[in-house]
Amino acid sequence: MQYPRRVLWISISTSILLFLVTSMFYIVSVRSGPILLSTKTDPVPQKPGASGPPDISTEPPSQNPSPWLERNATRTLVIAQLQAEDTSWVNTLVQEDPYLSSAIYVVDNTSAPLTVLVNKGHEVMVYLTYIIDHYHVLSDVSIFMHAHQITWHNNDFLGSDSAQMVRHLKSKYVLQNGYMNMRCHLQPGCPDHIHPYVGKDSDDILNVPEAGVIGIAWGQLFPHDPVPSVLSQPCCGQFAVSADRMRRVPQQHYVDYRNWLLATKLDDRLSGRIWEYVWQWLFTGESEFCPVETICYCEGYGICFEPSEYQLYFQIRDEARKLEAEVQELQPNEAEPTTQERIADLKRKINDLHGRMNKIQSKAMDVPR
CATH class of the missing domain: 3.90.550 (Spore Coat Polysaccharide Biosynthesis Protein SpsA; Chain A)
Known part of the structure; x- marks a missing residue:
């Protein structure tokens, strides 16, 4: 009477094992790895504490990828x-x-x-x-x-x-x-x-x-x-x-x-x-x-300028630096009212120039690539 019960337990255990293996295979197969850069050398050993190697999918791509999109460059x-x-x-x-x-x-x-x-x-x-x-x-x-x-x-x-x-x-x-x-x-x-x-x-x-x-x-x-x-x-x-x-x-x-x-x-x-x-x-x-x-x-x-704006940036910067140098020359005498007014006027112009520079730089940093 014990033999059939043993067969039953073996059958149940085998079914559970097959279910777990199938589930794990499905989970692994649907994971998508990072888009990575192709290189001609093997990765260097990972740093201590790293969680593991990159998860590179073995599934065939739907399109022919760029040769530079296979794994991250070390x-x-x-x-x-x-x-x-x-x-x-x-x-x-x-x-x-x-x-x-x-x-x-x-x-x-x-x-x-x-x-x-x-x-x-x-x-x-x-x-x-x-x-x-x-x-x-x-x-x-x-x-x-x-x-x-x-x-x-x-x-x-x-x-x-x-x-x-x-x-x-x-x-x-x-x-x-x-x-x-x-x-x-x-x-x-x-x-x-x-x-x-x-x-x-x-x-x-x-x-x-x-x-x-x-x-x-x-x-x-x-x-x-x-x-x-x-x-x-x-x-x-x-x-x-x-x-x-x-x-x-x-x-x-x-x-x-x-x-x-x-x-x-x-x-x-x-x-x-x-x-x-x-x-x-x-x-x-x-x-x-x-x-x-x-x-x-x-x-x-990845910082992309229009050529004309790139040149304009440095023209503006040169102008700002000239005005900044003038402010430094005036500062020893800034107690004088006319000098104070001149320094205040120069600083307003400098701030305006810096604003224009920042606008050009921000635009270059935001260009889609």
């Missing part, structure tokens, strides 16, 4: 830092973005988790060290930047803020192009900036000291390539590169470049400035790399 923010500099903004970014990791090299602390052999060449030693050490496990996009968050050489329309530049940076643009200078404004550095030479005289030498040594350095770094007649790209040693583009250069070459940096008798300032106008050659093969500013902003950061 990114690493590589920072060259002095121990006294504050990089908390980097930690905030990493906490906000599950696809972003960081590699902060403290160049003047040999006990830091990430550091360099010698603090030499400013950020160049950090950048080369990172590429050498991570050559086979690079993120899809690597972003190379300085430690300070707010600085004049960042982009005006992102508050001169490094964190905002990283937040707005379009990985797709970097992946499609391979290399992007993080600064959109051409000056200083573009166009027609440095004219390398190996002689004793140069028209550049007073304003561009590296012009006097870059010709010789070029022959040491790139012995098989003739010295270009001109080297140009926007300053100041901050850029994003795809893993594919970095791996087009053999790893040993990066080791050789770092060995050159270790051995050169040039001081930090000169060796660092030389590389500031060499990166674009290394990653693009172009001696002059001066993109149109509005294209850099729109395609690289």
Whole structure:
């Protein structure tokens, strides 16, 4: 009498198990993963505490998707830092973005988790060290930047803020192009900036000291390539590169470049400035790399201006700055009634100009993309 009861329990248990498996399969099959960017490399290991890998659907798409819409691009923010500099903004970014990791090299602390052999060449030693050490496990996009968050050489329309530049940076643009200078404004550095030479005289030498040594350095770094007649790209040693583009250069070459940096008798300032106008050659093969500013902003950061309004913005800004300078000149005598009136009038004009600038900027930030 026990045998039929056992068969009944087995049948009931099997039915329940099949129902649970079928339900789980249905739930998984209807989940939709994020729209993600295609890349040619595997994702870097996830940060501790991450909830799991991206949920990439295996269902065939209804249409042929763009090759750039398969998975999110992983990114690493590589920072060259002095121990006294504050990089908390980097930690905030990493906490906000599950696809972003960081590699902060403290160049003047040999006990830091990430550091360099010698603090030499400013950020160049950090950048080369990172590429050498991570050559086979690079993120899809690597972003190379300085430690300070707010600085004049960042982009005006992102508050001169490094964190905002990283937040707005379009990985797709970097992946499609391979290399992007993080600064959109051409000056200083573009166009027609440095004219390398190996002689004793140069028209550049007073304003561009590296012009006097870059010709010789070029022959040491790139012995098989003739010295270009001109080297140009926007300053100041901050850029994003795809893993594919970095791996087009053999790893040993990066080791050789770092060995050159270790051995050169040039001081930090000169060796660092030389590389500031060499990166674009290394990653693009172009001696002059001066993109149109509005294209850099729109395609690289999603901030899209009408060309005429972009120029108008800077005309208005120049006018506002002239008036601000006049206010500063008048302030020592502002106790005088006529001076007070003039200062009040100037401030009204300045506020009006700032309002016009804000209107142009807000419009660019709101353009559908």
